[in-house]
Amino acid sequence: QKEVEQNSGPLSVPEGAIASLNCTYSDRVSQSFFWYRQYSGKSPELIMSIYSNGDKEDGRFTAQLNKASQYVSLLIRDSQPSDSATYLCAVITGGFKTIFGAGTRLFVKA
Amino acid sequence: EAGVAQSPRYKIIEKRQSVAFWCNPISGHATLYWYQQILGQGPKLLIQFQNNGVVDDSQLPKDRFSAERLKGVDSTLKIQPAKLEDSAVYLCASSLDPGTTGETQYFGPGTRLLVL
Numbered sequence: 001q002k003e004v005e006q007n008s009g010p011l012s013v014p015e016g017a018i019a020s021l022n023c024t025y026s027d028r029v030s031q032s033f034f035w036y037r038q039y040s041g042k043s044p045e046l047i048m049s050i051y052s053n054g055d056k057e058d059g060r061f062t063a064q065l066n067k068a069s070q071y072v073s074l075l076i077r078d079s080q081p082s083d084s085a086t087y088l089c090a091v092i093t094g095g096f097k098t099i100f101g102a103g104t105r106l107f108v109k110a
Numbered sequence: 111e112a113g114v115a116q117s118p119r120y121k122i123i124e125k126r127q128s129v130a131f132w133c134n135p136i137s138g139h140a141t142l143y144w145y146q147q148i149l150g151q152g153p154k155l156l157i158q159f160q161n162n163g164v165v166d167d168s169q170l171p172k173d174r175f176s177a178e179r180l181k182g183v184d185s186t187l188k189i190q191p192a193k194l195e196d197s198a199v200y201l202c203a204s205s206l207d208p209g210t211t212g213e214t215q216y217f218g219p220g221t222r223l224l225v226l
Binding site for chain 2: 102
């Protein structure tokens with residue numbers, strides 16, 4: 001089992017729709033969870049961080065964390081073509097090591 | 111505030127040659143990370159420094175890769191000798207101090223390495 005798993009996609013949604021990205025992790029004592037966005041040929045940039053169970057909203061983005069299910073998700077509301085990118089889930093494990101998932105490619109169709 | 115600087119941006123070498131990458135983190139950031147990102151995959155942590163001490167290097171192929179962070183600021187990552195499978199983007203990132211809850215990592219532009 002991979003330490004951080006994501007569906008590689010591509011996930012295709014129409015403009016204005018909600019995009020839902022999912023991530024599961026294996027280390028039960030992980031404490032910190034991050035979503036990064038990476039455009040093709042560019043470096044990752046942080047979108048959201050979440051540390052506690054529940055939802056965290058920032059503009060069009062909502063991160064959801066469920067530690068019991070070892071699951072973290074990212075919702076993008078009112079998706080725009082500019083949201084088309086690869087979304088990387090990152091987890092800091094109990095050993096304070098950062099593990100990235102392989103990423104989910106998102107395409108938003110105009 | 112200046113971001114994370116890396117050089118060179120691109121490098122093409124032949125297998126068995128050596129190569130070195132340089133990273134200058136954001137001023138004041140105690141923690142520095144080197145990642146390897148192969149096309150289509152997520153970044154893989156190679157080594158993490160806190161100031162000039164190594165926190166984690168469990169995924170660094172130590173028979174060919176080495177890294178140092180002198181004086182707790184700049185860092186260099188070296189590959190000697192390079193193999194074809196080392197072709198990847200090498201990303202440097204820095205954060206203030208990961209502590210126990212983690213801090214945002216800020217990434218440099220990366221160095222794209224092609225080994226022929």
